[in-house]
Amino acid sequence: MIVSVTHTFGRFAVALINTYDGRLLLSETTVGAGAQVLLLAFLGTAIGLGPAGWLTGLAFGLATWAVLNRALLRTRTRHFGPANRVTLGRAILVGAVTALVADSFQSSPPVSLFVGLTAVALILDGVDGKVARRTGTSTALGARFDMEVDAFLILVLSVYVSMSLGPWVMLIGLMRYVFVAAAKVMPWLNGSLPPSMARKTVAAVQGVFLLVAASGLLPYAANFGVVALALGSLLWSFGRDIVWLFRTRDVRDGEGVRDERTATATATVSETVTVAVAVAAAAPAPARAADRRAAELVRS
Numbered sequence: 476m477i478v479s480v481t482h483t484f485g486r487f488a489v490a491l492i493n494t495y496d497g498r499l500l501l502s503e504t505t506v507g508a509g510a511q512v513l514l515l516a517f518l519g520t521a522i523g524l525g526p527a528g529w530l531t532g533l534a535f536g537l538a539t540w541a542v543l544n545r546a547l548l549r550t551r552t553r554h555f556g557p558a559n560r561v562t563l564g565r566a567i568l569v570g571a572v573t574a575l576v577a578d579s580f581q582s583s584p585p586v587s588l589f590v591g592l593t594a595v596a597l598i599l600d601g602v603d604g605k606v607a608r609r610t611g612t613s614t615a616l617g618a619r620f621d622m623e624v625d626a627f628l629i630l631v632l633s634v635y636v637s638m639s640l641g642p643w644v645m646l647i648g649l650m651r652y653v654f655v656a657a658a659k660v661m662p663w664l665n666g667s668l669p670p671s672m673a674r675k676t677v678a679a680v681q682g683v684f685l686l687v688a689a690s691g692l693l694p695y696a697a698n699f700g701v702v703a704l705a706l707g708s709l710l711w712s713f714g715r716d717i718v719w720l721f722r723t724r725d726v727r728d729g730e731g732v733r734d735e736r737t738a739t740a741t742a743t744v745s746e747t748v749t750v751a752v753a754v755a756a757a758a759p760a761p762a763r764a765a766d767r768r769a770a771e772l773v774r775s
Contacts (some may be wrong), residue, residue, distance in 0.1 A: 500547050503555045504540050507563045511536035511570050518571060522585055525578045532574030539566050543620065550616045558607035561599060562621050568596040569628045576635045589635075590690045596628055597682045625682075626651050632685040640688065640699055647681060647706050650713060663724035668716055677712040681705055 515532040518524045524532075543563075547555075572592050575584040603621055607613040626648075633648030658664035668674075684705035688698040 500552065500555055501544065503560070504543050504547070504563070507543075507567060508536050508540040510564075511539070511567050514567060514571050515574055518574065518588075522588065524574060525581055527581060528574040528578030531577035532570050535570040535573050536567075539570065546616055546620070550614075552614070552616060554612070556607070556612040556614070556617065557610055558603045558612055559617050559620060561603035561606055562617065562624055565596050565599045565603070566620075566624045568592050568599075569624055569631065572596065572628065573631050576631050579635065579638070586691055590686065593628070593632065593682075593686050593689070597686065600625055600682075629681055629685065632682065632689060636685050636688045636698075636702060639695075640702055644685075644702055644706070647685065647702075647709060650709060654713065664717070664720055666720045666723065668719070671716075674712050674716070677708045681709060 511532065515524065515529060515536075518532075519529065546552075572589065575589050575592070578584060600621075603617070607617055629651070630645075630648030633645045637644040654664070684701050687693065688702050691698075693701065
């Protein structure tokens with residue numbers, strides 16, 4: 476198993492090295508992986524990070540390196556970009572938080588350290604998007620990278636808080652993944668959603684509320700209420716969007732059929748014409764509901 480995984484990682488690295496700016500891209504992701512190891516080493520020295528924390532942190536860093544390199548290769552990205560560097564920095568912090576949570580099953584991490592790392596990761600969530608827009612380096616890969624880092628941080632926080640409030644808290648972190656899985660079985664969940672300030676607000680408070688509960692600053696009853704409010708608002712937001720997608724599925728399906736028939740008729744007519752007409756039209760496809768939901772779940 477280990478040999479197979481190592482071989483796969485090696486193929487990604489060789490493929491990157493042999494392409495356009497692959498060496499530079501590989502160096503950036505490798506620096507990120509090295510920074511992850513250094514941060515884990517700092518935690519090991521400062522608080523005595525246990526085997527569970529080390530193994531989990533290293534696994535997270537290795538998985539991030541491999542998946543990111545694979546995505547860079549598939550999308551033929553030429554420049555990593557400043558926004559992706561910010562997101563990679565956030566991923567490194569999330570890896571450290573993940574290691575602390577894994578280690579907390581044996582010994583609780585220092586609250587100040589845990590809260591500090593998590594708070595910085597949450598604050599930087601609003602930075603990478605702004606950097607991408609200001610530098611004109613927004614990409615689909617960058618948006619997906621940002622989304623996955625955010626979603627995983629919420630999942631890790633929900634696991635940590637569930638140890639004190641109960642397993643029901645994990646619904647907050649798992650809901651995004653359940654929605655994405657359900658969208659594969661029920662394609663109508665992939666429909667586009669209208670913009671919603673309520674959805675953005677609900678998404679923004681999840682990480683904050685979980686961090687407040689994780690800090691232990693409030694009594695048990697207050698923490699329970701805060702997290703219950705976060706979960707309740709999330710269930711309402713997801714439920715509202717699912718109902719909307721279900722009610723409009725027939726309309727979207729009908730539009731798809733009409734578009735397909737129109738395209739077929741146009742192609743048939745074009746074959747009988749002796750003059751070729753080239754029409755250039757580029758318009759970004761609407762965001763899938765699963766991706767929009769996932770991105771807004773953790774974006775502040």
